[in-house]
Amino acid sequence: MKALKFNGVWDVSPVEVPSLQCLDPDDVIVSVEVCGLCGTDVGIITGDYSVAIPGTTLGHESTGKVVKIGTAVTRFKVGDRVVINPTYSCSECRMCQTGNPNHCERKHGTEAGVSYNGTFADQYCAKENSLLHLDDHVSFEEGALTEPLSCTITGVDKLNITHTDIRACVIGAGPMGMLYLWSLHLRGVNAFLVEKNEHRHRFAKGVLPEEGRIYKDFEKAMREEYGSDDERLDLCVDTTGYLSEVVFNRLAPGGKLLNVALKDYTAKLNVLKIADKSLSVIGSIDSLNQSFERAYVMIRDGKIPAAKLVSHTFNFNDYLQAFSMVGCDIAAKRQKPITEPNCKVLLRISSHQ
Template sequence: MKALCWHGKGDIRCDTVPDPRIEDARDVIIKVTSCAICGSDLHLMDGQMPTMESGDVLGHEFMGEVVEVGQGFTKFKKGDRIVVPFNINCGECRQCKLGNWSVCQRSNRNAEMAAAQFGYTTAGLFGYSHLTGGYGGGQAEYVRVPMADVAPMLAPEGVDDESLLFLTDILPTGWQGAEHCEVEGGEIIAVWGAGPVGLFAIQSAKIMGAERIIAIDTVPERLALARTYGATDIIDFMQEDVFERIKEISKGEGADGVIDCVGMEASAGHGVASLVNTIQEKLTSTQRPYALMEAIKAVRPCGIVSVPGVYGGPIPVNMGSIVQKGLTLKSGQTHVKRYLETLTRLIQEGKIDMTSMITHRSTDLADGPELYKTFRDKKDGCVKVVFHPN
């Protein structure tokens, strides 16, 4: 089969690889009908995540048709169309029973490796390094889905792939990012990054009742989408001082909640801070926490800092600001299964715009290496890339 594979920093190829096979009674094999490139895939492309190996199949946003099931498997049957969350869940461990699906204790085949890095294991993830289990990803024609009786969801009849695909990651990620801000109505929420996750965080904050939603980015197409998705205020971080603008918008109070949807590959803003941060990056870290640093500064005292953006290792953070301002920091990979029912209902009710951010489509995975570059470099107005390989 064809699949998009990692072969080193900046080297994504469309390879021919062995078809997946059933390895356990709880497995299903799906024929991928839709998959996407996620912003966190760019962290892999840019060499920011450890433990990648040449030939690893990429991709964690995918759905498709069941073509084979494990012996005695009953949840799905051949021909069913299913949505597959990016985290793999056993359904039996303490964390799964608590609904903390992203930190399942049994699905990561390399749990000891993850524990050595983070203290405890995370869940297994599709297509996202050997630190999270080394599972083959979904930017492929076929995928093995382990523990398929827990997290995957049967696609509702009459709803097309593109209206469901982002349930696998970026929609619940944006929703969880906003939920972490404890929006009850009337708040000021600032969102760093108007990429796909940021756009869903904006929509989510609007649905939850935020009064002012500030979108922070510099790409014109993304800022325009942010406005249509519910942002009341726009800040171009290359043209304005973000902190001063948020103070102005909030009448000196600061944002009630801030959401870092950028993560480890943020770009520094304008002015002296840009130079200082660039020097710091050279000296202390390959990861760039500029968005997080700004968010911590701009949130009001006793406010909430929500971090759905991905970080893969140590970064310099102003802990003094967190302590002295009494901030709450909430983060984590998304507990996708926790939100599937609620978000599917909102999609069916037409309350979430699922498709207008899709700017590039392809039916051929061979286009993948070039589309990865287009997405990374934000060329040709690229916001989101979707493949329909079968």
């Protein structure tokens, strides 16, 4: 079978590997249908997020069909359509015991697409408790957004929104930005969106929530939304990591800044303001508090326009073109601006079965 391996920074290649077998009683072998390209994958390839073990198969946003089951598996049978939760937790370490299983101390060696062979491959070995049934009316493509949506639900939970009549914005109209915009909308928060790239901007305009607004510049957005350069913001989700200082200086008392960008970038924040203005600076990653299950229900019930957020699906052999679409030029070993409208990009794996 084929698998897309990470060998080192800017070194990614498809290789032939043996088909998978169930080794433990609760193992389930899934034939992967589609897998989404994530910012984590891009960060690993470019070296911006140096966490992956060389030799690991990339990919973690995926759906597929069960092809083999272990002797103790009771919830799934061969042929079942499934969504794969790639986040491992042991339930026993200090992080798990203190409510942070997304930071499980035994995660190393078990994290799909990072330290454990992921889902840019014909097959993936999952545990029974890491799978959800994919309803017949939900496409494999829609289901693949469950994992990124679960991460946004985790972040929105951390914001502890108690009032919906607040001033809010989301920075970045990539997949995470769009999912955060919709997740906030479903919590009753009408946030505006900022995206400077004209192509991402153009795509996002067609998938905004009702009464949604999008701008290319944060400062201009603040003026147009609230009338002056002195107005303040109550809540901001920055998916880019590059506007944290700018946004921080425009937070109202009690304001919250949520950063979800995996960027090695340093920002200067005034500690006095954090205390004196009761500001919150929050980080978030991965699934937490059943956010994976909750995300799937939102997609299943049509609360999130998952199908519309999938802009492109490429065949496995076209992985270079797929990554180039999101600004990761593996062949040239460089990052580049996005040059055509897109949002969530998927690889179709099943054609290699």
